[in-house]
Amino acid sequence: MTTEETLILVKPDGVARGLTGAILARIEAKGYSLVDIRLVEPDRALLEQHYAEHEGKPFYEPLLEFMMSGPSVAIRLAGNRVIEGFRSLAGTTDPTTAAPGTIRGDFGRDWGLKVQQNLVHGSDSPESAARELGIWFS
Numbered sequence: 001m002t003t004e005e006t007l008i009l010v011k012p013d014g015v016a017r018g019l020t021g022a023i024l025a026r027i028e029a030k031g032y033s034l035v036d037i038r039l040v041e042p043d044r045a046l047l048e049q050h051y052a053e054h055e056g057k058p059f060y061e062p063l064l065e066f067m068m069s070g071p072s073v074a075i076r077l078a079g080n081r082v083i084e085g086f087r088s089l090a091g092t093t094d095p096t097t098a099a100p101g102t103i104r105g106d107f108g109r110d111w112g113l114k115v116q117q118n119l120v121h122g123s124d125s126p127e128s129a130a131r132e133l134g135i136w137f138s
């Protein structure tokens with residue numbers, strides 16, 4: 001068994017809507033382990049690092065503005081296959097069509113904005129997780 005770690009964010013919309021507890025409850029009910037947790041107000045430099053792969057895309061600037069609009073809860077989460085397990089809990093990127101039963105599917109929707117406000121982030125690979133944990137927990 002290989003225990004992985006991943007970076008989870010409860011994004012500003014999740015924190016502002018008071019959904020942090022509900023989201024943490026799902027993570028804990030699934031059986032993953034909280035290793036570290038903190039409230040972070042990221043600056044632009046941190047977000048440019050985190051979202052480097054999206055630079056130049058139409059939603060890039062709105063995404064950075066959204067992520068600077070309020071605090072996020074950053075979580076270092078551990079468990080066997082936690083990277084794919086959390087992404088399954090989160091649901092697909094577009095909250096309007098994310099499957100019911102997922103975090104995005106149950107709590108999210110399209111608000112008619114330039115960026116998808118979809119409540120959570122989860123690293124998508126072991127390489128991304130190592131890189132992102134270094135950014136948010138440095």
Ligand code: IDP
Pocket residue numbers: 059063092093114115116117118120121122124
């Ligand atoms: P993910 O968070 O599901 O892994 P990514 O493709 O890594 O999705 O995109 C990062 C974030 O950028 C998404 O969570 C969402 O907030 C936003 N985003 C991605 N694609 C779009 C889009 O086509 N329109 C608006 N916002 C988007």
